[in-house]
Amino acid sequence: MDDEVRTALAARLAAARERVTAAALSAGRDPSDVTLLLASKTVDAPTVRAVLESALATDEPAPLPLLGENRVQELVAKAPELTDLRPTWHVIGPLQSNKVNAALRWASCVQSVETLALARRLAHRSHEHGRVLDVMVQVNVSGEPTKHGVHPDDALALALEVAALDGLRLTGLMTVGANSSDERLVRAGYARLRSLRDEVLDSGAPGTSDATGLSMGMSRDLEAAVDEGATIVRLGSAVFGPRVVAP
Numbered sequence: 001m002d003d004e005v006r007t008a009l010a011a012r013l014a015a016a017r018e019r020v021t022a023a024a025l026s027a028g029r030d031p032s033d034v035t036l037l038l039a040s041k042t043v044d045a046p047t048v049r050a051v052l053e054s055a056l057a058t059d060e061p062a063p064l065p066l067l068g069e070n071r072v073q074e075l076v077a078k079a080p081e082l083t084d085l086r087p088t089w090h091v092i093g094p095l096q097s098n099k100v101n102a103a104l105r106w107a108s109c110v111q112s113v114e115t116l117a118l119a120r121r122l123a124h125r126s127h128e129h130g131r132v133l134d135v136m137v138q139v140n141v142s143g144e145p146t147k148h149g150v151h152p153d154d155a156l157a158l159a160l161e162v163a164a165l166d167g168l169r170l171t172g173l174m175t176v177g178a179n180s181s182d183e184r185l186v187r188a189g190y191a192r193l194r195s196l197r198d199e200v201l202d203s204g205a206p207g208t209s210d211a212t213g214l215s216m217g218m219s220r221d222l223e224a225a226v227d228e229g230a231t232i233v234r235l236g237s238a239v240f241g242p243r244v245v246a247p
């Protein structure tokens with residue numbers, strides 16, 4: 001990879017971090033409470049590596065960003081090329097049941113749990129391997145039919161059932177925000193996710209005490225998400241540049 005590309009990637013990562021920090025400060029939050037996840041779909045492993053290496057090379061030690069893949073096939077292809085950097089992978093897209101073993105091999109968190117059937121399968125497999133898998137319940141706060149996630153009215157019930165499963169640790173809720181230029185609409189969705197998260201925590205139900213996370217906000221709207229309480233923002237194009245191929 002040529003140096004110009006490397007420099008551009010490093011500059012975009014730094015700019016993205018600055019956006020997150022500025023958003024946290026203006027919301028009166030501690031910037032270290034917002035974790036950056038790089039959504040690396042369609043991005044090849046050498047490019048992901050260049051970004052991670054630039055993160056490691058900064059003077060101010062910041063934690064390595066998380067990596068997120070939508071498709072397990074891509075995760076399985078890229079993860080082995082990056083093991084020396086020890087990144088933490090999250091699955092952030094729909095997971096088919098026949099891909100559960102492959103996902104478990106590489107990912108430490110599945111953010112995209114939207115059915116009890118998937119949760120049970122993940123729980124069963126991870127229990128079998130003697131481990132505990134972090135999961136988030138994905139909620140479709142925008143109601144857009146093309147979006148994945150459980151309906152907000154059903155989210156609390158699903159989250160409580162997931163939280164109770166052995167082999168899983170519920171760490172919070174995830175959503176893909178409304179695809180809209182109307183900031184009030186986008187924010188309302190994020191506020192909804194936060195209040196659902198509060199209901200999960202306030203329930204005091206078994207396994208809910210770690211469900212503090214809110215994975216929300218992407219390149220176009222991270223400021224609104226951080227202002228509404230995001231603990232993980234998932235950035236793709238802001239760091240890697242515009243995607244050439246649709247996901």
Ligand SMILES: *Cc1c(COP(=O)(O)O)cnc(C)c1O
Nearest residue numbers: 039092218219234235236237238
């Ligand atoms: C692609 C993707 C992102 C990042 O989107 P950008 O607009 O490129 O920042 C975040 N979350 C999910 C689930 C994605 O598929």
